[in-house]
Amino acid sequence: MLCGLAGLIPAGPVSVLVDGSSAQPAALAARLAATLTASGRPCVRLTGMDDADTGSDAVEGAVRLAGGPGWRGARTWDVMIWVRAGRDPDGTGENAADIVIDLYDEDWPVIRRVAASLASRGSWYLTETRAFFSPRAATWDTKFGDDMPAYAAAVARAGIRRGGVVIDVGCGTGRALPALRQAVGPRGSVIAADLTPAMLAKACAQASAARAALVLADARALPFADASADALFAAGLINHLPDPEAGLGELARVTRTGGLLVLFHPSGRAALAARHGRTLTRDEPLSAGPLTRLTLSTGWQLIAYDDAVDHFFALAIRRA
Numbered sequence: 001m002l003c004g005l006a007g008l009i010p011a012g013p014v015s016v017l018v019d020g021s022s023a024q025p026a027a028l029a030a031r032l033a034a035t036l037t038a039s040g041r042p043c044v045r046l047t048g049m050d051d052a053d054t055g056s057d058a059v060e061g062a063v064r065l066a067g068g069p070g071w072r073g074a075r076t077w078d079v080m081i082w083v084r085a086g087r088d089p090d091g092t093g094e095n096a097a098d099i100v101i102d103l104y105d106e107d108w109p110v111i112r113r114v115a116a117s118l119a120s121r122g123s124w125y126l127t128e129t130r131a132f133f134s135p136r137a138a139t140w141d142t143k144f145g146d147d148m149p150a151y152a153a154a155v156a157r158a159g160i161r162r163g164g165v166v167i168d169v170g171c172g173t174g175r176a177l178p179a180l181r182q183a184v185g186p187r188g189s190v191i192a193a194d195l196t197p198a199m200l201a202k203a204c205a206q207a208s209a210a211r212a213a214l215v216l217a218d219a220r221a222l223p224f225a226d227a228s229a230d231a232l233f234a235a236g237l238i239n240h241l242p243d244p245e246a247g248l249g250e251l252a253r254v255t256r257t258g259g260l261l262v263l264f265h266p267s268g269r270a271a272l273a274a275r276h277g278r279t280l281t282r283d284e285p286l287s288a289g290p291l292t293r294l295t296l297s298t299g300w301q302l303i304a305y306d307d308a309v310d311h312f313f314a315l316a317i318r319r320a
Contacts (some may be wrong), residue, residue, distance in 0.1 A: 007122030020083030029067025119242035137198035147266040155179035164230030170237035174206030181210035193217040244285040252299035263314040
């Protein structure tokens with residue numbers, strides 16, 4: 001995670017603040033400074049307020065790195081990293097951050113969100129996604145296997161056309177594949193795409209039973225032709241994308257006019273946020289207002305939105 005984080009820091013002299021609501025920001029700042037230095041990039045660790053405007057300028061082109069809430073008002077920071085290690089009561093700090101690190105599970109730190117201006121830098125998304133999901137693939141169905149009826153209900157609710165081509169983007173272990181096969185019928189085509197080889201390996205049994213093709217693919221650059229799909233099913237995908245707007249645009253590219261996009265999660269947004277120890281905010285990509293705007297700007301029209309206690313379901317149609 002530290003290498004991915006270091007790769008997100010822009011070139012040249014940059015001031016970076018690692019902030020958060022616990023003792024973790026200072027520790028992460030120290031580790032990030034060591035990672036930057038080891039990579040050959042000059043880095044000056046700001047340890048006292050006098051460093052904010054003096055001394056550290058002597059190192060040409062250096063990253064000036066501070067850690068902890070005491071630095072918030074010291075200066076204007078080029079990059080603000082928020083460490084999510086507990087609850088941020090109103091989400092103010094996290095919402096203002098350029099990068100959000102999730103330390104809710106200290107054994108598995110994860111880069112949760114990156115500002116669009118930084119998201120294209122480095123290979124952090126590929127590395128972080130696989131690092132998070134690969135060790136969980138073997139036990140994923142043991143932990144979440146009872147969600148399959150909820151997946152079936154979501155697919156049925158979407159009204160996917162029989163005989164068409166449906167792609168499960170971010171298929172995981174393939175929990176939606178039986179329902180997707182039933183939706184398109186024997187003459188339809190089901191494709192399951194995921195970024196993590198270990199997840200695709202676990203999906204083999206479901207894919208075989210559903211006669212679905214497995215494809216190793218990044219949702220940000222799908223290996224499918226324009227307008228080649230009649231429906232896309234995406235469970236828990238959007239929150240994992242570094243740039244949801246760009247991701248929705250790529251999903252639109254591969255979907256024919258009038259085709260469907262099903263966004264789903266087997267628990268509501270509030271329950272999922274509580275599970276990860278955070279508070280929901282109105283400007284999150286899957287909040288009603290932002291999702292309506294994001295879908296509209298990327299070629300979709302949102303026609304259904306249901307954020308219930310036990311599920312999240314949104315349905316959009318590909319506009320001409």
